Amino acid sequence: MSRGTVYGLGVGPGDPELITLKALRRLQAARAVAFPVQRGESVARAIVAAYLREDQDQIAIDAPMTGGDSAQPGYDAAAATIAGYLDRGEDVAVLCEGDPLFYGSFIYLLGRLAGKHQVEVVPGVTSLTACAAALPLPLVGRDERLAVMPAILPNDRLREGFVFGDAVAIVKVGRHFARLAALIQELGLTDRAHYVERASHAVQRVLPLAEVDPATATYFAIILVFKEASPWR
Amino acid sequence: MSRGTVYGLGVGPGDPELITLKALRRLQAARAVAFPVQRGESVARAIVAAYLREDQDQIAIDAPMTGGDSAQPGYDAAAATIAGYLDRGEDVAVLCEGDPLFYGSFIYLLGRLAGKHQVEVVPGVTSLTACAAALPLPLVGRDERLAVMPAILPNDRLREGFVFGDAVAIVKVGRHFARLAALIQELGLTDRAHYVERASHAVQRVLPLAEVDPATATYFAIILVFKEASPWR
Structure with missing residues (x-):
């Protein structure tokens, strides 16, 4: 187990005020923030844009909406980048629209990081x-x-x-x-x-x-x- | 339509930090706070106990877990009390464990108050x-x-x-x-x-x-x- 923790943060369905106090706290305390990007845009990142700190690293996860096998290299790369932070004892917040475990792309990262790294999921309001x-x-x-x-x-x-x-x-x-x-x-x-x-x-x-x-x-x-x-x- | 608004607030599954920013804001701005009580206890109220203001009225809703017809007089009484605040132009926050519209008792109040009063539901993290x-x-x-x-x-x-x-x-x-x-x-x-x-x-x-x-x-x-x-x- 590496010393850092990866947080899967549900940021809620869209209204920035529908984030939980806990997700906001975990988000702002993280060294790096990762978020899925589709066609150059990240809905999850847009939801929390006002809460991000300027000194936080940002990790764009290439997560095409088509899913399937074509999406797997993007998750492999993101998991490797995130693992680098965790191995150095730094925490990473993964932003998830809605809830991380409800039809979200976080499940692909969870599968790659669980067991080897400390994972905490903060549930969110679903769409x-x-x-x-x-x-x-x-x-x-x-x-x-x-x-x-x-x-x-x-x-x-x-x-x-x-x-x-x-x-x-x-x-x-x-x-x-x-x-x-x-x-x-x-x-x-x-x-x-x-x-x-x-x-x-x-x-x-x-x-x-x-x-x-x-x-x-x-x-x-x-x-x-x-x-x-x-x-x- | 009365001038006050009744808010159905999802306060989340139990961890007080899993309330949303929006539910917390609506809760703290309300003139009165209502919550279901079963056998003398209110799980929803306990979740947000630290957030309540001393000058807020508290309305206990008699909501036996058995549900069914035996629960209806309690909701009738609570709806009437809440309507009194709304008619005076005062807002009421109804606390709902999890999400107000997901197997919650708020649905009984919604049925009694919708159409006659302004209702806003703030979704919450479900169990x-x-x-x-x-x-x-x-x-x-x-x-x-x-x-x-x-x-x-x-x-x-x-x-x-x-x-x-x-x-x-x-x-x-x-x-x-x-x-x-x-x-x-x-x-x-x-x-x-x-x-x-x-x-x-x-x-x-x-x-x-x-x-x-x-x-x-x-x-x-x-x-x-x-x-x-x-x-x-």
């Missing part, structure tokens, strides 16, 4: 509950079941979520929007479906699913479907 | 992601599906979650522990099941499911099951 807050509607209550699925799944896998869940969340909508909207229409649930884009960001959009122009749908959106009317919804 | 952080293991990644279910459900309903989810979370374990452990054993998943109690609290317990003494299981625990080994888990 999932931020979407419910934006509506605001209960996500799940009492004896309800929640299904969460990424939009990239084929329709037969998504359909199973609508069988299982009283509330169904489809994350990372993006280019899958038209297919998802058609599936939800086929299931007769369009009027119980909500589209929330960039929840808690200044540019947040909240719309009934039927009112979304498919051309405007983004990756940073969630579709929430409540299968049946509840006493409270 | 769900705090449990993953405690392990630490990825909750869900890539194309995985997540099933979340309350322990009170009968086995046939719970089984469907294990069919659907790559990751399965059973919340509010408590007196259902022995039945849940037997079900997971029957499914052959015991060695992939984790028990996390009071995640992020000072008294947090993290154990493989097989090592839990059923007599010690509490309501404030989650069982997390990862159905198959993933490259990162």
